[in-house]
Structure formats: structure tokens, C-alpha cells
Amino acid sequence: MNKQWRTGVAAAASLALVLAACGSDDDGGDEASSESVAPTESTGEADDGGGAAACDSPDQVSLQLQWFTQAQFAGYYAAIDQGFYADQCLDVEIKEGAVEIVPQSELANGNADFAIAWVPKALQTREAGADIVNIAQVFERSGTLQVSFADAGITSPADFAGKVIGNWGFGNEYEVFAAIGEAGLDPVADVDLVGQQFDMVALLEGEIDAAEAMTYNEYAQVLEAINPDTGELYQPEDFNVISYEEVGVGMLQDAIWADAGRLADDAEYRDQAVRFVAASLQGWAFCRDNVEQCATTVTDAGSTLGASHQQWMMNEVNKLIWPASTGTVGTIDQAAWDRTVEISKSTPNLDGATVLTADPTDGAFTNDIVNEAVALLDGVDLAGAGYTPIDVTLNEGGE
Numbered sequence: 001m002n003k004q005w006r007t008g009v010a011a012a013a014s015l016a017l018v019l020a021a022c023g024s025d026d027d028g029g030d031e032a033s034s035e036s037v038a039p040t041e042s043t044g045e046a047d048d049g050g051g052a053a054a055c056d057s058p059d060q061v062s063l064q065l066q067w068f069t070q071a072q073f074a075g076y077y078a079a080i081d082q083g084f085y086a087d088q089c090l091d092v093e094i095k096e097g098a099v100e101i102v103p104q105s106e107l108a109n110g111n112a113d114f115a116i117a118w119v120p121k122a123l124q125t126r127e128a129g130a131d132i133v134n135i136a137q138v139f140e141r142s143g144t145l146q147v148s149f150a151d152a153g154i155t156s157p158a159d160f161a162g163k164v165i166g167n168w169g170f171g172n173e174y175e176v177f178a179a180i181g182e183a184g185l186d187p188v189a190d191v192d193l194v195g196q197q198f199d200m201v202a203l204l205e206g207e208i209d210a211a212e213a214m215t216y217n218e219y220a221q222v223l224e225a226i227n228p229d230t231g232e233l234y235q236p237e238d239f240n241v242i243s244y245e246e247v248g249v250g251m252l253q254d255a256i257w258a259d260a261g262r263l264a265d266d267a268e269y270r271d272q273a274v275r276f277v278a279a280s281l282q283g284w285a286f287c288r289d290n291v292e293q294c295a296t297t298v299t300d301a302g303s304t305l306g307a308s309h310q311q312w313m314m315n316e317v318n319k320l321i322w323p324a325s326t327g328t329v330g331t332i333d334q335a336a337w338d339r340t341v342e343i344s345k346s347t348p349n350l351d352g353a354t355v356l357t358a359d360p361t362d363g364a365f366t367n368d369i370v371n372e373a374v375a376l377l378d379g380v381d382l383a384g385a386g387y388t389p390i391d392v393t394l395n396e397g398g399e
Contacts, residue, residue, distance in 0.1 A: 055089035059272050064112035067097040069303045071313035072216060072254070073116065074294040075138070079283030081297045088275035088376070096302070107257055108132055113269070114276060119252035119337075120344045120355050121171040126364060127356055133260040134365035136277045136330035136373075137337075138284060141320045142250030144175050145219055146242040147203065148210035155240050157183040157247060163209040166196030174355055176212060178249035178347040179242070187350055200225075210242075216316035220309055224398045233396060251340040253320070256280065256330075260363055270369075278373035281330050282380050288322050291315050291390050309398025315389050322384035329382050330370040337365060 065073050076094055079085050085092045095112060097103065103115035104122040108130035117125075119134065126132055146165070148154040154163060157179035165180075167173040180187045187193060196202055196212055200221045203211035213219045219241065227234045244250045256277060262269040287294035295310040303310060326333050344355035374382060 058086065058089045058091040059268075059275075060091045060093070061113040061272055061276060062093040062095055063276075064095045064101070064103040064106045064115040065097040066101075066103045066116050066118070066254075069094075069096050069298060069301050070217075070305055071295055071298050071303075071310050072317055074287045074298050074314055074317065075284030076116075076280055077283070077297050077301050078286045078290075078294050079279045082283065082286055084279040084282045084286075085276070088279045090272065090275055090279060092276070092279075094301075104130060104132055104257055107259060110259075113259070113272070115257045116254055117257055118171065119255055119340050120174050122255070122257055123341070123344060123360055123364060124171070124355050126360060127358070131260045132257045133263065133363055134255045134332060135258045135263075135273060135369040136256040136280070137252060137332040137365075138256060138280075138330060139252070139254040139317075139320045140324060140326075140329075140333070140336070142175065142243075142245040142253055143215040143316065143320050144172075144244045144250070144253075145213045145215055146176065146179075146210045146244070147200070147213045147219055147222060148240050149203075150238055150240050152209050152240070154210050154242070157242065158185070160191045160210070161185055162190070162192075164192045164194055164207070166194055166202055166208040166211045168198060168212055169195055171355075172212065173349070174343065174347060175244040175249050175251055177349055178251075178343045179244055179247055181347055182247070182249055187348075193350065215243075215319070216313040220312045220316075220394060220398065224309065224394050224396055226396060233394065249343060251343055252336055255332075258369070263369075273369050274372045275376065277330060277369050278376040281370075281373060281382055282377055284321060284329060285380050285382060285384070287314060288318050288384055288387060291318065291392075306395065306398035308393065308395040312392045312394055312398075315392050318387070319389055322387035324383050327383050328370065328374055329384065330373070331367055332365045332370075 063076060080092060080094070104117040104125045106112045107115035108125065122132060122134070153159060160180060160183065165176065167176045177187055180191055185191055194208060196208065198218070200211050200213065200218050202208045204222065204225060211218070222239060223234055223236065225234055226232065227238065258273050263273060291314045292311060295307070295314045299305070299307065299310055305313070321329060324331070341356065341359060345358070346354065348354055
């Protein structure tokens, strides 16, 4: 397809494209909101898992998201909606992310009790002095892609040579640079790297050859757009997709972070952390088995994404979590951690700087909280060994 056609379809589709970003905690999007989402009333339909005894006065804690309300965070909303937090004697306030909000900084500054953040971003903040610790690695696999039209011939990072490659920046580009380096390319001399908005408009308009995308969000956006050659929605075969997880440079993404100092010095906060992780993991297990219901729960919580897009996101997010190769969702795998750290230390950006200058100091992650949380969830399947995704049909504009 020529550029003129692509420009036409992008102009027509751009109003319908979902502009919610994947997981940025630093930039993107036009509909920023920092309003908190109040806990909803429990439905009383909790799974079989164990929990804390009924309490008269639940502990109030807050969770800072790294982006807007969407199924990327469905497990936490489900834990409210299904009463899992209440079962653990917690009253959880979910704070929606926004352009100007960096979740790990909100945590370190005492504005939230827990935060969701990608590991390399949080480790960079930790290296700068934030006393934070990863207490549960929810996403086991990277969901970052590079998407191009099939006729561009980009099937591996080596094909980035001489091409215009989009990336979001603000900490979301680390895997892109790592893939370029692994392919033996110089990011300055061999590739034309350009800033990209958190959507797929530049790709559809032919301004860039390959766009950064998340499996659960931006990739769906191109599949929700009309192909003017057919009058129907684009199909997967119209695109080439490079998975950074599959090419070996995937980095750990969404994790639950806590205040390390408080964990060490405040027994009540540590107990809250165990109960919070337990209920959150139970929420994610519920969403594994109830995709459509969790998509609706997130929509009811304030997400503006369309129904089919939200279901796609929930289904794709589940693929990043289940099955848990460690045997228990939330457990930090040492090999995956080491890979993320090594890439963070060894991959330079256009200025020659790396994400990390040294290995993280001791205490950057712990499995102790997850192990104690699992003990509270007798009867809940936290491995998902038999997990299979559902089939989701996308509609135009994600409706």
C-alpha cells in the first residue's frame, strides 16, 4: 500500500484510535487525570482462597498506577470488586496514573503505599536514591513489540538498518536500543530513531517504518483500523511484528513496589504488604478465568476504552502473566531479573548513557512477601498451568 492510501486511512481512523498508552509513567496521552478511584462495594463473590478474619476497621492503603485506568491493571480493580481486599481487611484506594505522575517516585515520596512500575524504570529511580523494593513481579513476560507494514520487509531488528524506527522514550525505549545493539547496529549511524506518540497514527500515515507497541494496546489499534484496500479491518498478516521478548531482550515490566524502609521498620506496613499482595494475586487469578467480566469491571471503574479493545487488552495481559513459570504468580525469577539488569547496564542510548551504571544494591527485590502472601491463599490457583487464552474479535475503533 502506498503512503497516500496510508495517510488517508490514518486521518479517518485517528479519531477512533485508542490513545491510552501502554505503561508510560512519564509522558503521553491527552486525557490525563490524577483522580483517585474509590473502592467499590464488594460483590461477595470471592474465590475459594483463604483470607484474614473479618475486621471492624480495615486498613486504608493506596496503590499508584503507572497509567490510566485500563485492563493492564485489571487484577487490582477485580480485587476491589470481588471483595478480595476486603477479605484481607484492606480498604484500597487506586490512584490513576497521569502524564506527570511517576509511580515509583510517588511511592518514594510517601504519596502512595504501593506502586506499579516497570522494573528498569524503578531501578533507575532506586539508583538515584529512592528506597523502594520489588515485592511481586506480576508480569512475567515483556509485552513490547515493534510493528511495521508487511511490505516494509522488517522481520528482525537487523532490518532496522536504514529505517525510520519509532519509540516512545521516557524509559519505554530500552528494549528498542537493546535490540539494535544485539543486531550489531549503531543507533546513531545505522538507524533513524524518532519520537513516537502513544498511538499508531505515525505508522498508518507512513511517517515511520516501524512503531513501538504493546501487545495489549497499540497493536490492537492497527487491527481496529480500516484497510482502504479492502474496506475491512486490517488483519495480522498485513503487518510484521517483532516481539522483544522473543528476540531475547525483553525486560521485566509491571511489578508491585513497596517502601523498603517501611518494610524493615514498620511491622504493620509489612503485614499490610503481605495482605495487599495476596489479594492482588487473587484478583489476577480471577481475571485469568473471567476475562470479559474483568474487562467490564475496568470499564465500570472509569476506563474510556471500547469493549472489544478492553477485552483484547485483558486477554493479552493474561498471556504476560500465565502460566507462571516459577510456579507462583508474583515470584521474581532470578534469571529474568539478571537479564533486565544486564540490559539496563549495557545498552547505551543516543547520548551514550545506560539505564543503570551498576548492579542494584542488595534489597532491590524480595520474594519473602509473595511467599507469605501465598500462604494466605489456600485453594487459589496461582500457577495457571492449564491457562489458555480466549479468542477476542476486535471491532472498528475498539468498540
